[in-house]
Amino acid sequence: MRLGRWVSDHAVLAVALAVLAYTFLPIVIVVLMSFNQPASRAAYTFDAFTLNNWKNPCGPEGLCSSLVTSIQIGVLATVGATLLGTLMAFALVRQRFRGRSLANVLIFLPMASPEVVMGASLLALFVAGGLGGLLGFWTILIAHIMFCLSFVVVTVRARLQGMDSRLEQAAMDLYATESQAFWKVTFPIVFPGILSAALLAFALSFDDFIITNFNSGQTVTFPMYVWGAAQRDIPMQINVVGTAMFVVAVAIVFLSEMLRRRRERVR
Template identity: 55%
Template sequence: MAWIRRHLVVIIGLLVMGYILLPNLVVIAYSFNRPRGHLNIQWSRFSFDAWTNPCGTPGICSSVGLSLKIGLIASIVATILGTMVAFALGRHRFRGRSLTNLLIFMPMATPEVVMGSSLLTLFIAMGIPSGQMTILIAHIMFCVSFVVVTVKARVASLDPKLEEAAADLYASPAQAFWRVTLPLVAPGIAAGALLAFSLSFDDYIITNFNASPTSVTFPMFIWGAAQRGVPVQVNVIGSVMFLGAVGIVGFAQIVGARRKREVA
């Protein structure tokens, strides 16, 4: 009893970890299923079919391609815009700072359905047809704030003395920025870009409001398929994404830990 009480927080923590990971494990397990009907809900037989033929369902790979394309462009643009704002907020004094902070905060505090629908009314009012372009505009909009917050934290933790030291060693402001500041902020920028990409790649609600029948992203494909039964290939792509994310984040953690040890 005393043992349970002492380790209660560990026991609950592990149970919650299980709750977090269970659906991902189910997705991976059922990517090896060969369902009897078109519903991949009941386990029937082990098979590699979906893994050897991931594009086997019409439309699935083109939707993944479109999501990758939009995710890539949106995360690059949002990272550039967001990093600039983060530097202004983290490094400069200027009038209108609180207004800027409010403008950055608002998109994160607004439900997606509100942002998606208000953009739709704007596009309708301006006569802009929905499609890849409108999806891209929307994705850049909701990604910028998240990049700003991520990069700003890193810029704020930077010691301004480092730039002064560079200047003392006769570096020009440009040199000090490119050779000292930017490399130090780079992990924050990378984290912001990764976050932006995953937000864009995964978005359904805002995309749905601003897409056309010819611009089907991967989440929209899944949504459409969910009405009649999701093909096993969706589980394959979901598994690859999960394992890839664990791999990338794990690798970054290991490299980060090693670097920290070297510095120490």
Template identity: 45%
Template sequence: MSSAPGAAASTPPVTTPAAPRVHRPRRAWARTLLHAYTWLVIAFVLVPIVVMVVYSFNQTPNGRVTLNWQGFTTYWYAHAFGIADLTTALWHSLEIASGSTVIAVLLGTPMALAMGRWRFRAKPLSDLLVFTDIAAPSVVVGASLLSFFIALNVPQGLLTILIAHVAFELAFVVAVIRARVSGLDRMLDRAAADLGATPWATFRHVTFPLILPGLFGAGALAFGLSIDDVIITNFVAGPKLTFPLWVYGAVKVGIPPQVFVLSTYIFLGGLVLAGVNALVARRNPSLP
């Protein structure tokens, strides 16, 4: 049955006019306040470091740091290692920081991979232990480690300092690397397996390059935590001195300018580590 001509004419679509755009005034004062707050925080962090660097060039007739400017000199940089005990304490700190960082990253990487990728019954307990270690006060950690070493009759020294630093760095390393691992796409592993890669080849060519910035970041954090620790180290050091412990003891009689010089060197070393970490993160492929 045919319809009448023109009866099936299509109805033109009804268009709804777009809602008018609401022009919200820009809050310039909020942006200015945010910028000012940011620069205040940066200044709060950097001003003490700048003061330390500046006064490392100050002349001090009595060989003790003073806030009275006596004149510019590079004498203390030429004699930065003139105090034997201070130099030995610095080398102790560098050795312990380097060793504990390597051990903590080696132990923390498999833990972070397991906690970030797999589900297992003890995972909630593992999470609790990691974050409890991060939140635990340093006094509690130091006292518990001291009790542990005394119970095992372990003599206090560089070995106990190393073990203690690995113990409290490990949780931070796991947290940093786990954050990187959690963002990885598991389809990359499956694609590598489909192409015939073994689990070790997949880790070496796929997973490791992607988590490398996390490893550098975790290592830099662990190194910084180790080299400036005072409380935990003071519990387990015994007769040995690290750089922070030496400085802590010297405060009572006056700090020699070499402390500012060596602290400046440590700060510059931290800048180098931060630059290397930023370079690795920039050259590394971004997370999917």
């Protein structure tokens, strides 16, 4: 009886853990395959253990240059989208003006559109504008800033909405000028929101394939490289990159979580 009770109490938890295990299954495969020595170039099965892939991640031609391209585009797209998006978030939260709901719709729509449609329509625009031959780094960057922008606005806006605006008023009551109140009170409070928006933008840009695929011309980003490799033979080094991405991202998340906890304890 007691056992039955315990099982029903923990059944949901058990299912949840099973689902989590399922989400980690491919990660295990990716990590495993990063140590794989395939029997032949065409075989995508685990054959023998090796450290060669990790020692020589740039081995396959074009892999590392595609990574560099992805990082360049990611950084520039992050800077652009974070800058434009933060300004928009401030306008939407702090100002009352006509056309607000229109602005909100404009920001919401890109997040609700399928990526193929966004990629296809941008390509249609570039081709119609006679820019078909100029597709490459800059057109990818334009597209990435476009689709990252909405996510930045939403993230920063959430942080701003959660902020007590009386803090700013208090600062001004204590003779801070408007700009002092902004830089000494508002900005430090909103900054974590801007930072997480920037991280999100980088992650979205770095991992985007669908929109990039339409507007890349001859430029090869990392996802484009993997796509190309998947049509021929898949170098094991892409799993090295996949594992490294996972480790770096998890480290960032845990670090920020630890910092947050420490800050809360100080308070």
